[in-house]
Amino acid sequence: MAGLLRKSCGAALLAALALSIHISQKNLDSGRRIEFINRSAVFLPRGNVLRALSMGYRGIVADWLWIKSVLYFGRRVMDADNPYYLYALYEGDQEKIQAAREHHEASHKHGQAHSAGPHGHVHDHEHIEREKAYLSSLKRPEMDRTVPVPPDSVFLLDENLKHSLFRFKNRGLIDGVYPLLDRVTTVDPHFVHPYIFGGVYAMFETGRLQESLDLLEKGRRHNKDRWEFPFYLGWLYWMYKGEMQKTHEYLVEAVQKRDCPKYVMALMAGLTRNMRQSDFTRLYLEGLLESTSDPHVIESLQGALEQLRAMDSR
Amino acid sequence: MKWPAIASLTYKETIRNRILINILLFAVALIALSLIIGDWSLGEQAKVIKDFGLSAMSLFGLLIALFIGIRLMVQELEQRTIYLVASKPVRRWEILFGKFAGLSLTLLLNVILMLLALWAVDWIIEKRIDFELAAAVVLIYVEILLIVAFALFFSSLMSPTLAAVATLAVFIAGHLSPILRDYVQLHPGSGLKKLYLAIYYIIPNLENLNLKMAVVEHLERPPHAVGMGILYGLLYLSFVLTATCMIFEKKDLK
Numbered sequence: 001m002a003g004l005l006r007k008s009c010g011a012a013l014l015a016a017l018a019l020s021i022h023i024s025q026k027n028l029d030s031g032r033r034i035e036f037i038n039r040s041a042v043f044l045p046r047g048n049v050l051r052a053l054s055m056g057y058r059g060i061v062a063d064w065l066w067i068k069s070v071l072y073f074g075r076r077v078m079d080a081d082n083p084y085y086l087y088a089l090y091e092g093d094q095e096k097i098q099a100a101r102e103h104h105e106a107s108h109k110h111g112q113a114h115s116a117g118p119h120g121h122v123h124d125h126e127h128i129e130r131e132k133a134y135l136s137s138l139k140r141p142e143m144d145r146t147v148p149v150p151p152d153s154v155f156l157l158d159e160n161l162k163h164s165l166f167r168f169k170n171r172g173l174i175d176g177v178y179p180l181l182d183r184v185t186t187v188d189p190h191f192v193h194p195y196i197f198g199g200v201y202a203m204f205e206t207g208r209l210q211e212s213l214d215l216l217e218k219g220r221r222h223n224k225d226r227w228e229f230p231f232y233l234g235w236l237y238w239m240y241k242g243e244m245q246k247t248h249e250y251l252v253e254a255v256q257k258r259d260c261p262k263y264v265m266a267l268m269a270g271l272t273r274n275m276r277q278s279d280f281t282r283l284y285l286e287g288l289l290e291s292t293s294d295p296h297v298i299e300s301l302q303g304a305l306e307q308l309r310a311m312d313s314r
Numbered sequence: 315m316k317w318p319a320i321a322s323l324t325y326k327e328t329i330r331n332r333i334l335i336n337i338l339l340f341a342v343a344l345i346a347l348s349l350i351i352g353d354w355s356l357g358e359q360a361k362v363i364k365d366f367g368l369s370a371m372s373l374f375g376l377l378i379a380l381f382i383g384i385r386l387m388v389q390e391l392e393q394r395t396i397y398l399v400a401s402k403p404v405r406r407w408e409i410l411f412g413k414f415a416g417l418s419l420t421l422l423l424n425v426i427l428m429l430l431a432l433w434a435v436d437w438i439i440e441k442r443i444d445f446e447l448a449a450a451v452v453l454i455y456v457e458i459l460l461i462v463a464f465a466l467f468f469s470s471l472m473s474p475t476l477a478a479v480a481t482l483a484v485f486i487a488g489h490l491s492p493i494l495r496d497y498v499q500l501h502p503g504s505g506l507k508k509l510y511l512a513i514y515y516i517i518p519n520l521e522n523l524n525l526k527m528a529v530v531e532h533l534e535r536p537p538h539a540v541g542m543g544i545l546y547g548l549l550y551l552s553f554v555l556t557a558t559c560m561i562f563e564k565k566d567l568k
Contacts, residue, residue: 010560017553024546028522031536083500094502
């Protein structure tokens with residue numbers, strides 16, 4: 001009898017403790033929110049230090065840093081595929097989040113992505129209003145003035161096209177990706193994709209021209225046999241700096257490299273025979289389109305190409 | 315009440331343990347070494363030192379829990395010294411609790427020594443003492459105690475090697491479990507939602523006891539994060555210890 005009583009007491013004590021643990025966990029969770037922007041600093045030692053510390057494991061350290069960069073980017077970028085972003089935008093309202101996702105998927109399925117907006121996001125009125133309010137609450141920095149629209153640029157002719165390529169929707173939100181990518185490429189200077197990711201794809205979102213140029217130049221220095229670096233540098237100098245001469249120099253360099261695709265040759269030829277600005281841009285955009293498999297970049301480039309075609313047909 | 319006497323004996327025994335002294339010296343040396351590593355960090359020396367120091371405390375605490383916590387009862391059983399105590403009018407739970415309390419005292423001394431070393435290094439750099447670090451250290455201490463409790467629990471059920479693996483698994487799973495909760499919140503339509511939540515509530519959420527980053531970077535903390543964290547840790551600790559006592563009561567010591 002005494003044994004049974006002791007067992008029951010023990011079981012009751014365990015049950016009471018389990019219930020208390022559950023209640024305290026719920027209490028702790030109630031004070032916790034999922035944040036779209038994690039405001040803690042991105043901190044890592046300098047690339048050279050990481051390179052030294054990684055000893056014989058430079059490849060794996062570079063991979064780890066690269067994954068960290070991608071996660072940082074994916075976690076912060078404003079994008080209908082980013083659950084953190086939608087969660088923040090709709091303050092955790094699951095019905096609205098689901099509706100926004102379905103709207104986004106439907107517009108993709110029916111090919112309405114570009115007619116709805118330049119980036120194919122959910123663009124119903126409420127969503128746009130929420131995005132505007134959310135962006136103003138984030139207190140983002142002013143537009144980076146190092147990205148001037150060249151005065152004689154074709155993009156000044158068409159507001160939609162300008163919007164496609166000079167939108168920089170994630171301006172001020174993901175700038176920490178550059179120091180991360182600098183570390184990846186210092187630990188492993190021959191890891192090509194991080195250079196291109198930072199130099200071209202991240203540039204579409206951040207508008208940080210100088211950081212993008214620096215990263216691509218670094219890649220060019222360390223990977224002299226790759227055509228991609230001069231090709232992308234040429235794009236940045238053409239599109240965002242309006243320096244035709246520099247673009248020509250880079251394209252000449254690119255076509256001399258092994259495995260350089262034919263469209264780069266076509267670009268260079270077009271530049272040599274004074275092709276129209278809009279045709280040259282179209283060729284470049286098509287080249288960029290061929291060189292990427294990222295769905296968001298493809299979407300962005302296709303949007304710009306569509307605007308370019310619409311502009312030409314007018 | 316015999317457990318205070320057992321706790322006192324355990325404290326005297328563990329404080330002389332060579333493994334403990336080695337780990338402690340290594341931890342203090344590592345905290346001092348952070349001075350050099352911090353110097354490489356582009357003006358973020360103080361942050362690196364604090365990160366390094368707090369992480370060292372947490373990791374070395376885990377090592378102590380694994381090396382000493384698991385041996386705590388196993389050694390008594392292997393060397394048959396448990397019979398000397400068990401033959402006296404002492405309840406089995408008192409033996410177990412006394413052992414746990416003794417080791418907790420040793421660990422407290424260790425944590426205090428490591429915190430003093432960290433403050434000393436921090437003072438060299440910042441010329442001030444960051445008392446906020448103590449909040450993170452208190453939670454680290456509770457976390458170490460919880461891991462010791464798990465080490466005792468598993469060592470009462472399985473071999474020391476398996477117990478070490480299981481304790482380490484709890485440590486890793488405990489730090490990753492909030493991912494499950496976030497996943498359910500972000501994907502509420504998931505078919506396995508209930509299973510994920512069940513796992514989340516069963517596994518100890520050791521992130522409740524992790525304020526390292528928040529303290530070092532002076533980030534905003536949820537209200538009562540320290541108090542509720544301590545309460546959560548102590549409740550879980552009591553649960554694991556009670557379960558271990560119940561198992562130990564039933565254990566055949568022959």
